[in-house]
Amino acid sequence: xxxxxxxxxxxxxxxxxxxxARVRFDGPELPMLAPISVExxxxxxxxxxxxxxxxxxxxxxxxxxxxxxxARADFLLSTWAFSGVEAxxxxxxxxxxxxxxxxxxxxxxxxxxxxxxxxxxxxPRRATLGGVIAAAQSGSDRLRYGPLRxxxxxxxxxxxxxxLANSGGRLVKNVxxxxxxxxxxxxxxxxCLILGATLRLFPLPQEECQVLATAVDRAQLVRLANAAxxxxxxPISLCAGRIDPARDxxxxxxxxxxxxxxxxxxxxxxxxxxxxxxxRCVQGDEARQEAELLxxxxxxxxxxxxxxxxxxxxxxxxxxxxLERLLELDTREGVLQPRWWLExxxxxxxxxxxxxxxxxxxxxxxxxxxxxxxxxxxxxVQLLHAAGDVGVAPFGxxxxxxxxxxxxxxxxxxxxxxxxxxxxxxxxxxPR
Amino acid sequence: xxxxxxxxxxxxxxxxxxxxxxxxxxxxAYESDxxxxxxxxxxxxxxxxxxxxxxxxxxxLFQEGLPVVGRGAGTGLxxxxxxxxxxxxxxxxxxxxxxxxxxxxxxxxxxxxVVNVDLTAMCARHGLFYAPxxxxxxxxxxxxxxxxxxxxxxxxxxxxxxxxxxGLKIVRADGELLxxxxxxxxxxxxxxxxxxxxxxxxxxxxTEVTVKLCRKPAAIETLLAVFPRLDGACDATSELIxxxxxPSAIEILDRLTIQAVExxxxxxxxxxxxxxVLLVDVEGSEIEVSSTVxxxxxxxRAHGAIEVRNARSDAERKQLWAGRKGAFGAMxxxxxxxxxxxxxxxxxxLKSLVLATTRIAAEKGLKLSNVFHAGDGNLHPNISYDxxxxxxVERVLAAGxxxxxxxxxxxxxxxxxxxxxxxxxxxxxxxxxxxxxxxMSRVRGAWDPHKRLNPxxxxxxxxxxxxxxxxxxxxxxx
Numbered sequence: 001x002x003x004x005x006x007x008x009x010x011x012x013x014x015x016x017x018x019x020x021a022r023v024r025f026d027g028p029e030l031p032m033l034a035p036i037s038v039e040x041x042x043x044x045x046x047x048x049x050x051x052x053x054x055x056x057x058x059x060x061x062x063x064x065x066x067x068x069x070x071a072r073a074d075f076l077l078s079t080w081a082f083s084g085v086e087a088x089x090x091x092x093x094x095x096x097x098x099x100x101x102x103x104x105x106x107x108x109x110x111x112x113x114x115x116x117x118x119x120x121x122x123x124p125r126r127a128t129l130g131g132v133i134a135a136a137q138s139g140s141d142r143l144r145y146g147p148l149r150x151x152x153x154x155x156x157x158x159x160x161x162x163x164l165a166n167s168g169g170r171l172v173k174n175v176x177x178x179x180x181x182x183x184x185x186x187x188x189x190x191x192c193l194i195l196g197a198t199l200r201l202f203p204l205p206q207e208e209c210q211v212l213a214t215a216v217d218r219a220q221l222v223r224l225a226n227a228a229x230x231x232x233x234x235p236i237s238l239c240a241g242r243i244d245p246a247r248d249x250x251x252x253x254x255x256x257x258x259x260x261x262x263x264x265x266x267x268x269x270x271x272x273x274x275x276x277x278x279x280r281c282v283q284g285d286e287a288r289q290e291a292e293l294l295x296x297x298x299x300x301x302x303x304x305x306x307x308x309x310x311x312x313x314x315x316x317x318x319x320x321x322x323l324e325r326l327l328e329l330d331t332r333e334g335v336l337q338p339r340w341w342l343e344x345x346x347x348x349x350x351x352x353x354x355x356x357x358x359x360x361x362x363x364x365x366x367x368x369x370x371x372x373x374x375x376x377x378x379x380x381v382q383l384l385h386a387a388g389d390v391g392v393a394p395f396g397x398x399x400x401x402x403x404x405x406x407x408x409x410x411x412x413x414x415x416x417x418x419x420x421x422x423x424x425x426x427x428x429x430x431p432r
Numbered sequence: 433x434x435x436x437x438x439x440x441x442x443x444x445x446x447x448x449x450x451x452x453x454x455x456x457x458x459x460x461a462y463e464s465d466x467x468x469x470x471x472x473x474x475x476x477x478x479x480x481x482x483x484x485x486x487x488x489x490x491x492x493l494f495q496e497g498l499p500v501v502g503r504g505a506g507t508g509l510x511x512x513x514x515x516x517x518x519x520x521x522x523x524x525x526x527x528x529x530x531x532x533x534x535x536x537x538x539x540x541x542x543x544x545x546v547v548n549v550d551l552t553a554m555c556a557r558h559g560l561f562y563a564p565x566x567x568x569x570x571x572x573x574x575x576x577x578x579x580x581x582x583x584x585x586x587x588x589x590x591x592x593x594x595x596x597x598x599g600l601k602i603v604r605a606d607g608e609l610l611x612x613x614x615x616x617x618x619x620x621x622x623x624x625x626x627x628x629x630x631x632x633x634x635x636x637x638x639t640e641v642t643v644k645l646c647r648k649p650a651a652i653e654t655l656l657a658v659f660p661r662l663d664g665a666c667d668a669t670s671e672l673i674x675x676x677x678x679p680s681a682i683e684i685l686d687r688l689t690i691q692a693v694e695x696x697x698x699x700x701x702x703x704x705x706x707x708x709v710l711l712v713d714v715e716g717s718e719i720e721v722s723s724t725v726x727x728x729x730x731x732x733r734a735h736g737a738i739e740v741r742n743a744r745s746d747a748e749r750k751q752l753w754a755g756r757k758g759a760f761g762a763m764x765x766x767x768x769x770x771x772x773x774x775x776x777x778x779x780x781x782l783k784s785l786v787l788a789t790t791r792i793a794a795e796k797g798l799k800l801s802n803v804f805h806a807g808d809g810n811l812h813p814n815i816s817y818d819x820x821x822x823x824x825v826e827r828v829l830a831a832g833x834x835x836x837x838x839x840x841x842x843x844x845x846x847x848x849x850x851x852x853x854x855x856x857x858x859x860x861x862x863x864x865x866x867x868x869x870x871x872m873s874r875v876r877g878a879w880d881p882h883k884r885l886n887p888x889x890x891x892x893x894x895x896x897x898x899x900x901x902x903x904x905x906x907x908x909x910x
Contacts, residue, residue: 089778089780090674091670091673091674091778091779091780092673092778092779092780092809093673093779114676115676136618136623146591146595147617147618149623149626150591150594150595157871159871163867163870163871164867165867165868165870165871166864166865166868167868167871167872169845169863170778170843171776171777171778171809171843171844171845171848172779172808172809173583173587173592173776173805173808173809173810173848173849174776174845174847174848175580175581175583175592175630175847175848175849175850175851175852176845176846176847176852176856176860176863177852177860177863177864177868177869177872177890178627178630178631178872178875178876178890179581179594179626179627179629179630180627180871180872180875182594182623182626182627182629183622183623183626183627183875185623185626186618186619186622186623187622191622203676203677203678204676232650232717233717234716234717260720261720261723261724263719263723264716264717264719264720264723267717267719268717310616310617310618312537312615313537314536314537346617347617348617378614378616380616380617380618380620395620395621396620397620398620398621399620400610400611400612400620401610401612401621401622401624402621404610404624404878404879405621405622405624407878407879407881408622408875408878410878411874411875411877411878412871412874412875423621
């Protein structure tokens with residue numbers, strides 16, 4: 001099938017436009033088309049509909065394996081070559097760009113004009129605007145600015161039949177028409193192909209610093225985090241990573257990012273120093289580099305399976321304890337070598353599982369156990385980047401609105417050009 | 433289609449005598465919302481007390497094939513709660529219970545008929561507040577705010593309703609209950625809650641709302657900058673934004689508004705000689721507030737403010753804001769009726785568009801005043817008129833259309849917080865094309881395949897190509 005698809009794509013779009021890529025790193029190679037114009041995307045969608053193909057939208061592919069393996073995929077339709085900032089309104093605080101633009105490029109453009117771009121995601125050179133929106137990927141700066149979905153002001157998408165549809169606009173306040181950008185944000189390529197969007201920007205802090213502290217155990221970690229969150233400071237982010245215990249006997253490194261007017265940051269630092277005795281502070285470029293190093297290092301191995309848990313804030317400490325206990329045996333046996341990354345302020349726990357030997361086979365069981373254990377805490381557990389079919393759905397069961405979601409899928413993509421089954425355990429469209 | 437006798441009996445059984453209004457005099461109170469220019473008589477008004485009652489009543493209405501319009505307090509200004517002639521109206525004003533207040537996790541679960549200001553009053557003693565604060569907050573309901581994605585002055589910092597809704601309980605057209613009220617950091621599947629907010633009653637009726645509560649800031653300062661020219665106030669606002677300052681609210685009132693407020697019960701102490709005042713709230717830590725206030729004052733003076741004063745007490749602060757919030761009511765002193773436009777514009781173009789709207793009104797011989805959310809670029813050009821004068825009504829509506837077209841042309845939009853409703857429905861074609869609107873219709877089709885909920889609202893009935901070729905006859909009739 002894929003040879004025929006590749007041939008037809010090459011015939012329609014030219015051999016140079018078609019490359020090969022994988023949806024998942026252990027999956028089969030598929031043809032990948034990367035149009036450079038809106039018309040190119042429209043033609044590809046019309047062709048897919050006519051040929052009854054299923055396609056997988058992608059940007060640079062960094063989040064392709066956040067979803068389940070596609071039940072069927074004939075080709076990848078990538079926006080990576082469709083990039084560029086279309087408008088940066090410095091006086092209005094908005095930026096509009098094509099879907100293939102990387103977050104690094106957007107961030108640099110905004111920063112040059114005195115604006116901060118939200119979300120601050122790991123490895124921004126590999127993350128495209130379209131991909132980040134499709135995956136609803138908030139950054140660690142969610143603590144101050146809120147989730148990404150609050151900042152997508154407008155969006156342009158191509159629907160399955162090739163029609164283009166806009167919603168929202170380029171204004172910071174606007175309720176004209178349905179807020180479809182909220183539907184498309186986090187739709188994981190199951191409803192449409194995102195072609196471009198406008199994001200709200202925030203003032204670039206005059207000064208930033210990272211306050212760093214260590215904790216000897218989970219109890220101290222939670223104590224320090226809670227003290228900071230209750231204090232009269234307004235952190236941009238608060239993260240914690242598990243570190244080598246050889247370092248002063250500490251298990252955790254906490255990093256709290258402050259930002260704003262110089263005098264405000266100085267006052268907040270003083271508060272933090274009293275709450276976190278022995279903490280140190282790094283500033284300026286060093287602070288940013290330190291933060292990125294800490295965070296991106298934690299995510300360097302995210303091409304392996306990553307367990308992501310969200311719980312209610314009050315349940316964070318308990319959820320962490322539950323998950324640590326759940327993985328204790330596997331860790332001791334060395335079949336899983338977890339790398340922990342926490343965002344206590346938004347109650348998110350990421351664990352890169354790093355399976356060794358038998359470890360891969362235990363992952364599904366651990367995810368099921370984690371879902372059961374965190375359910376009473378209203379927790380949600382996702383499994384991202386799982387290799388092959390590990391036998392567990394990447395997203396937990398949908399408790400309400402499943403039929404409505406299926407109906408939305410049917411309305412926007414009646415013939416199943418997009419594989420909605422990648423997002424949920426069962427396809428929204430049913431068999432084609 | 434008249435309701436069957438059996439259906440009336442069943443509705444009376446479900447809702448009790450206080451839950452059904454079917455006499456002509458009683459129904460009259462529901463014939464319009466805040467946009468009194470457009471009105472219609474519902475066949476029956478239902479006032480459920482619980483979600484279960486609402487769901488059961490909706491099932492009956494669905495079986496009877498009746499169109500249904502939901503309504504909170506009826507304070508909307510776009511005709512979003514205008515009944516369908518002969519249809520049913522479901523009012524949520526009796527659903528006023530606060531069901532849960534979680535202080536530790538800072539959220540509340542309330543029935544949809546809870547009045548906006550009551551929610552904030554209820555959580556104030558815990559040092560919390562509900563951020564969206566429409567001018568009508570003394571009367572408007574949380575459910576109505578959800579339907580319209582309402583804003584308010586402090587949305588400049590905190591965002592409109594969509595950013596504060598964590599969960600919903602929704603009754604769909606056929607009476608099915610959609611339970612999405614548990615707050616979650618990320619939705620399971622598509623963001624149905626986010627999508628629902630601002631759907632103007634066309635997706636379902638929200639009966640319970642879980643909202644985020646904010647912590648009261650350590651310090652708040654309110655500044656009043658007095659300008660001898662309206663454009664100075666506009667320029668100062670544009671520069672505040674460009675300077676990346678972060679107040680929590682930036683509002684402008686022009687001379688006509690100031691005079692109306694000062695002559696009313698909402699008298700706030702605004703100087704009557706001023707052409708405009710800029711009302712700015714700054715919130716945060718003590719040090720953050722003091723440095724921001726200093727910069728705001730400097731920018732205001734640089735743009736010609738003849739006086740910049742800080743509220744010296746909490747009472748004075750409240751008084752300054754009472755004047756702003758009461759401004760629409762105070763307009764009743766100028767003329768019996770008020771048309772409130774709600775356009776949004778890029779914040780770099782505030783001055784030129786405010787002046788252009790003034791010119792449009794002057795050319796049509798209309799009395800226009802301005803009171804608006806300058807920080808968000810959300811203009812409210814208000815036209816005072818008398819609806820008993822049909823010729824004047826025509827001029828008002830024509831001015832409204834012209835203002836919308838002008839703002840859209842300048843990169844703006846039709847509405848920032850009042851919704852599209854009936855009033856701006858045809859103007860949707862100024863902003864969107866047929867493909868955009870078709871996508872919206874498809875989404876609506878998933879929620880309400882039989883188009884029973886608030887039919888005829890928000891999405892134009894005619895295609896944009898047709899509407900552009902043959903401009904509509906006016907929808908409103910006084």
